[in-house]
Amino acid sequence: MMNNLTRLLDIALPIVQAPMFGVTTPAMVAAAANTGALGSLAIADLSAQKSIEQIRATRQLTAKPFAVNLFVHTIPPITATLREQYTQTKSHIEHLAAKNGLTVKLPELDAIQVTPYQDQIDAIISEQCRIVSFTFGIPDAESIQQLKANNTILIGTCTSVAEAIALEEQGIDIICVQGIEAGGHRGSFIGLPQIGGFSLLPQVYDTVKTPLIYAGGIYNKKSMQAALALGAQAVSIGSLLIASKESALLPFEKERLSTVKEEEVVLTRSFSGRFARGIHNTFIQALEGSDYILPYPYQNKLTGELRRIARAHQDSEFVNIWLGQSIQSFSSASTAEIINQLTK
């Protein structure tokens, strides 16, 4: 079970609890860490203050190392065109929600708060976090230098060989290879690659020297062993944990998982402006391919209030339920039990 990567991360198992913003809780991260896996605290684009609160809440529950995971995305400037598009999209989505029985007032563009990832990096350094993972890009050179000066281990996400090379060139310590199967957001930052994990992982392994984690479709011991045989030194498990005891999903969302069919698991830009994999529903049906999708993070911020209200109404047609292609029984057991099951 031990290898260079587990030793580098000071973990006992070649397993990473995947960062899953909206699903991961401090309790899940701590449970994974206490079991000997690498827990990953997803802070997406939370404010620096909220990021610190989450880090401290996790530290209350574990003394083990865990990764803090952030969205490294360049924020597009607000132009006159974006303002116009925002107004139209806001109105379109409000009408769509009203037609479907949900009264929502979405935020004005000037009211939304967007956190540059550099603010979070300052917070992470001040909290002395040892491991930082990221998706959607590569931190700028200054941020990398700052993190490395603080002895931080960096884990980047790639969805193609080109992205793996780019991460290695910037001195990223570990690369997480994300196959097209994976649930949640695609980590892509060079074009829109859509490569299956079994094609991508061995190619990345043959191309770079950086140690690899594999993410996408791992749902039992056999799939874990397959990824390890293809060159990964650890696997990252996401969907396997979404219905776990420590997951932040609400009961109606967990219930929806139990009836999902394979044709319902789709890639969509409609909730956030970036491609993510989840369960098809009325909202995706209405928006996908339409003009009412703003670039990330604006779409994400715009739809946040809709999702909040839909959740309060237990309306699975207007929330994003992310999951990967490996449909399974979605165990409600504890994170520790699910991880231990993989190693038996």
Ligand SMILES: Cc1cc2nc3c(=O)[nH]c(=O)nc-3n(C[C@H](O)[C@H](O)[C@H](O)COP(=O)(O)O)c2cc1C
């Ligand atoms: C609900 C959900 C939320 C996710 N959020 C994040 C995130 O915040 N950061 C990230 O790097 N990856 C995120 N991902 C991707 C996972 O880290 C991981 O790549 C993926 O779950 C692996 O595929 P699997 O779901 O088939 O196990 C998310 C995935 C899911 C299912």
